[in-house]
Amino acid sequence: MQKKHVRKLANKKYRKETGLFLVQGEKNVSELLASDFVIECIFCTQEFLPTTMPHSVSCTLVTAAELCSIGTLESNDSALAVARQAPPLSMADIVSKGRNLLVLDSVRDPGNLGTLVRTADWFGIDTIIASPTTVDFYNPKVIAATMGSFLRVKVSYLELVDACRGLQKNKYSLIGATAAGGTPLGNTSCNSPYALILGSESHGLSQDIVIILDQAVTIPRVGAAESLNVSVAGGILLHALIGNNNTAPI
């Protein structure tokens, strides 16, 4: 791929047309090289050039300044790769695994989605279902914020009410996070498999999701903030759920 086309991958439409995405920075590119993702090409500095660079990968040496002009990061003195997007998981793929899930209802901020992917990876959740209104997983800011976890966690964009009803048919518990009014975390119990559902930064969960929940959970508040950041709330809830054996209090 020519340099002038790489930066166009910051654009969602171009990513969709090409099926490609940008991976930037030392940690993300190093982890990409060790993964089974298909790499189209790499631009890197002499300092980054790994001795283990696969022979099949087209690699162009550039300066740090060139890396910044080709890509989207303000500073990047190591590498940038163009990789092929993984095929999305279908609903059938997801439920056949029977594993616990994270579900996102209109999470708009790329940093929040990336951080949630990283947190899911820490807690052993490898699949996220996202509403079509959630920011694109392959947005460069999302990929950067995952700190390499984009390689291990799959995000599928599905109509959320249909997907949630499909999960319930397959014996999933739907647990929704609400800033107020839910059962206080610590006084609830939960069966596996579960789907933890988080809402948007501005409006929380959609009403059509709230009415089909098996359980609404609220993180107890001691102070005065109106709400928690969605990725912080997700971390607190996943930690509580992971530490939980079937039907034990969370």
Next chain:
Amino acid sequence: MQKKHVRKLANKKYRKETGLFLVQGEKNVSELLASDFVIECIFCTQEFLPTTMPHSVSCTLVTAAELCSIGTLESNDSALAVARQAPPLSMADIVSKGRNLLVLDSVRDPGNLGTLVRTADWFGIDTIIASPTTVDFYNPKVIAATMGSFLRVKVSYLELVDACRGLQKNKYSLIGATAAGGTPLGNTSCNSPYALILGSESHGLSQDIVIILDQAVTIPRVGAAESLNVSVAGGILLHALIGNNNTAPI
């Protein structure tokens, strides 16, 4: 203050010289107006103009486009205020209150500091001690990420080793978060008052802090991510600590 000087408040040196800082966006400015912070001036759109605007505040009507050019936000259709920084708390002020604390060792990212301030506020922590290497609390990106909590949480910049020793002399337990090797969260106990210490995004806690900890705590990992985002880790730990009575497991 003239419009052309307002944007200079994005600069730390200018904030220090003037003792002022920028507050932007509807939620933050509305909460500022209801607080006892001293407001130097406000620029706002006709739509924002509150009926309760204090008579003593100099208010200039502007368009949304002007708000963006005066301030630092990419989009702002409501208001921008210039406010006076609160006097910092001394170590004596802090220990005299005897309340639980959050301590930050070189947290560099403004979004992370702002989110930690918001999370502290949710969990009733009103004081943060930060190393001089931590990003400035009055950075506009920090203030934005606090979602109004900058009004209730005070951040004091102190030499961290001295401050931590001072806390220990005043019967504080120093609890440090480490990505690996600490006592697993859930198998530890904690006395109040405590100071929860979080390290930098890249390097975790400094070695000279690690050696004086009363307790190192690690959030158990189930999956493959190398670490958690510092504000997510802070949320999980504060939630565990707040739910904890003296000497109960956390």
